[in-house]
Amino acid sequence: MRVLTEWITIMGIFRGVLKGKQLCFIGRSVELGKDVRLSPLVLIDDNVVIGGGTFIGFGCVMRSNIVIGEGCSFGHHTVVEKGVVIGNNVRIHSLCHIADEVVIGDEVFMGPGLKTSNVKEITSWGIPNTFYNYKAVVEPPRIKKGARIGVGVLLLPGIVVGEGSFIHAGSIVVKDVPDFAVVAGIPGRILGRVRSSG
Numbered sequence: 001m002r003v004l005t006e007w008i009t010i011m012g013i014f015r016g017v018l019k020g021k022q023l024c025f026i027g028r029s030v031e032l033g034k035d036v037r038l039s040p041l042v043l044i045d046d047n048v049v050i051g052g053g054t055f056i057g058f059g060c061v062m063r064s065n066i067v068i069g070e071g072c073s074f075g076h077h078t079v080v081e082k083g084v085v086i087g088n089n090v091r092i093h094s095l096c097h098i099a100d101e102v103v104i105g106d107e108v109f110m111g112p113g114l115k116t117s118n119v120k121e122i123t124s125w126g127i128p129n130t131f132y133n134y135k136a137v138v139e140p141p142r143i144k145k146g147a148r149i150g151v152g153v154l155l156l157p158g159i160v161v162g163e164g165s166f167i168h169a170g171s172i173v174v175k176d177v178p179d180f181a182v183v184a185g186i187p188g189r190i191l192g193r194v195r196s197s198g
Contacts, residue, residue: 033070045082057094075112087145100138105145111169113152116141120157144179166194 023040030044033052044050044062051070056062058076068086075094080086084098087106092098096110099118118140139158143149147161150169155161160176167173168184177183180194 027064039076051088063100069106093151099140101140102142103140104143105147105163107146108143109148111149111151111153114149114155115153116155118157147177164194 024038025043027044027046027048029047031049033050033054035053036050037055038044039056039058039060041059042056042062043060045064045066047064048062048066048068050056050062050068051072053070054068054072054074056074057078060074060077061079062068063080063082063084065083066080066086067084069088069090071089072086073091074080075092075096077094078092078096078098080092080098081100081102083101084104085102086104087108089106090104090108090110092110093112093114095112096114097116098104099116101118102116118138119136120139121137123135123137141155141157141159141161143155143161144163144165146164147167148165149155149161149167150171152170153167154172156172156174159173161167161173162177162179162181164180165177166182167177167188168182170186171184171188172186173183174187177188178190182191182194183189184191
């Protein structure tokens with residue numbers, strides 16, 4: 001088993017070198033658009049599509065079956081889990097965690113340390129004395145176009161963050177955020193509406 005694991009790792013690094021991305025692990029069926037920039041020690045799992053002009057910072061992890069649009073930016077040590085779909089021109093800062101199957105619209109901004117959660121409920125399978133005696137009900141958050149989310153925000157499962165909305169730093173969002181709403185606090189409360197820039 002150890003030999004197989006080492007061989008898979010060597011092949012992933014070799015694919016990185018072939019694509020001109022030294023010191024990166026690149027899985028099978030990975031499509032990199034034009035001018036994608038990968039920092040060292042990036043891990044990209046199998047079946048990932050990354051749009052042109054995207055930057056991925058040092059030590060980021062991109063799990064399998066992800067689609068990333070064009071012109072995106074990922075800060076260092078950010079983790080994007082399986083099945084995530086990300087639009088164009090999205091900025092995700094350092095140390096963020098994007099849970100499985102989260103959908104992020106175009107032109108979204110996420111401050112450092114943002115966390116998303118997708119496990120809505122955990123139920124027991126009724127198998128006593130086992131470690132794996134639960135079943136998770138997954139409901140990922142959805143973030144609409146142009147939303148801006150501050151430093152250290154936590155989005156709970158199933159939350160919809162409305163278009164053009166603004167969430168203040170440190171907030172814990174426990175219910176849907178309407179379009180163009182301003183939200184702050186623990187739990188997050190609506191304080192008003194985003195002012196027009198015009």
